[in-house]
Amino acid sequence: MEEKSFSRRNFLRTAAIGATVAAAGKLFTVSGKPAAASEAKTAPVMSPMKMYVCAVCGHIEFGSAPDNCPVCHAPKDKFTLNDAVFSDAMKKFPDKADSHAPAISIKKESSLIPDMPCKEVRVRVGKMMHPMEEAHHIRFIDFYIDDKYVDRASTSIHLYPASTFYLKTMGGSKIRMVELCNLHGYWQTEAEME
Numbered sequence: 001m002e003e004k005s006f007s008r009r010n011f012l013r014t015a016a017i018g019a020t021v022a023a024a025g026k027l028f029t030v031s032g033k034p035a036a037a038s039e040a041k042t043a044p045v046m047s048p049m050k051m052y053v054c055a056v057c058g059h060i061e062f063g064s065a066p067d068n069c070p071v072c073h074a075p076k077d078k079f080t081l082n083d084a085v086f087s088d089a090m091k092k093f094p095d096k097a098d099s100h101a102p103a104i105s106i107k108k109e110s111s112l113i114p115d116m117p118c119k120e121v122r123v124r125v126g127k128m129m130h131p132m133e134e135a136h137h138i139r140f141i142d143f144y145i146d147d148k149y150v151d152r153a154s155t156s157i158h159l160y161p162a163s164t165f166y167l168k169t170m171g172g173s174k175i176r177m178v179e180l181c182n183l184h185g186y187w188q189t190e191a192e193m194e
Helices: 008-017 085-092 094-100
Strands: 051-054 060-062 079-081 102-107 119-125 138-145 148-154 162-167 174-181 185-192
Touching: 051 085, 085 094, 085 185, 102 174, 102 185, 119 138, 119 174, 138 162, 148 162
Parallel strands: none
Antiparallel strands: 051 060, 051 079, 102 119, 119 162, 138 148, 138 174, 174 185
């Protein structure tokens, strides 16, 4: 069987084509109601557990490295332990949290999928919308429930860095969103599941 490989750029470009990214217009809190800036729960958080970063696609795995990356399927040896991935970005760029920390909104019901049990989880990068330019942009937003990877929203310079996820699984107690900026590194936000 012939093994094919993608360059990182082609992989991200291909992933971006299939992504559904929606722009969010207001700040959100965990309750899903519009909030004043002082109420928004968008401060970056630190993670006390081990973090492994995929050298191929940038995915972060919490706890231990997987046998294969859930995003690009790279083998375990492509993961590197990096427990400082979030703290490094916050130390280097302390004034960038407002435009980099994901803002999360959770709604108990979805207007798009009203006939099924569904939680609607919306995320946008930053209280102040992050720029999406060739020289400075968000590469992706990864979504986790209880530190287990769920899905990735690939982004493009032609779209705002925002997305909506529709959960058919009602379990879990914590949501984590992780984003990667090409200039300012990884940022994350956690929210309690209602």
